[in-house]
Amino acid sequence: ETGVTQTPRHLVMGMTNKKSLKCEQHLGHNAMYWYKQSAKKPLELMFVYSLEERVENNSVPSRFSPECPNSSHLFLHLHTLQPEDSALYLCASSQDLVDSYGYTFGSGTRLTVV
Amino acid sequence: AQSVTQLDSQVPVFEEAPVELRCNYSSSVSVYLFWYVQYPNQGLQLLLKYLSGSTLVKGINGFEAEFNKSQTSFHLRKPSVHISDTAEYFCAVSDKGGSEKLVFGKGTKLTVNP
Numbered sequence: 001e002t003g004v005t006q007t008p009r010h011l012v013m014g015m016t017n018k019k020s021l022k023c024e025q026h027l028g029h030n031a032m033y034w035y036k037q038s039a040k041k042p043l044e045l046m047f048v049y050s051l052e053e054r055v056e057n058n059s060v061p062s063r064f065s066p067e068c069p070n071s072s073h074l075f076l077h078l079h080t081l082q083p084e085d086s087a088l089y090l091c092a093s094s095q096d097l098v099d100s101y102g103y104t105f106g107s108g109t110r111l112t113v114v
Numbered sequence: 115a116q117s118v119t120q121l122d123s124q125v126p127v128f129e130e131a132p133v134e135l136r137c138n139y140s141s142s143v144s145v146y147l148f149w150y151v152q153y154p155n156q157g158l159q160l161l162l163k164y165l166s167g168s169t170l171v172k173g174i175n176g177f178e179a180e181f182n183k184s185q186t187s188f189h190l191r192k193p194s195v196h197i198s199d200t201a202e203y204f205c206a207v208s209d210k211g212g213s214e215k216l217v218f219g220k221g222t223k224l225t226v227n228p
Contacts (some may be wrong), residue, residue, distance in 0.1 A: 042220040105157035
């Protein structure tokens with residue numbers, strides 16, 4: 001148990017589907033992150049939330065839509081995805097944006113777009 | 115802004131051999147340094163971190179890393195590896211006291227062969 005829980009662990013979706021990824025942490029952290037990890041590519045930071053406000057959006061296509069309803073939950077809503085969006089999506093949290101303790105990661109959601 | 119370079123994308127070694135995974139960083143300010151490990155189909159797990167003080171940092175699973183400010187390096191070492199150490203290892207840096215978030219290297223895939 002890492003302290004950050006992601007569901008589902010695996011997701012297969014068609015290009016016309018709408019689905020959501022969920023991330024939950026009960027560590028009392030104030031910052032949460034979405035990362036994309038594709039094969040043979042470095043980790044890509046997608047979104048950053050601090051105290052439920054989005055503080056960073058790294059040129060992510062609008063087919064990815066994040067939502068942070070409270071400090072414990074983070075969602076990534078997906079619609080009309082492309083096959084190149086297939087990847088491992090990782091959620092992380094930290095006490096604050098600048099945190100000497102580092103980030104706590106979830107186990108990820110393996111997304112396959114068909 | 116900080117950046118991290120992991121010089122080796124893949125490192126194959128035999129079981130019980132020593133290993134060193136290299137990491138260099140660039141930053142104009144003082145930094146925190148981290149090593150994370152990712153086992154197959156898992157999220158990232160914190161292995162060790164350097165915040166201040168002693169330049170030799172010990173982490174979990176027998177790993178250690180040495181901070182070298184003059185060479186801007188934070189290489190990860192283990193004197194004798196096991197098959198179970200096969201994983202991907204990520205070096206990361208964050209700006210001390212600033213607003214910069216964690217910046218990750220591209221990762222080094224360590225494969226331990228029998």
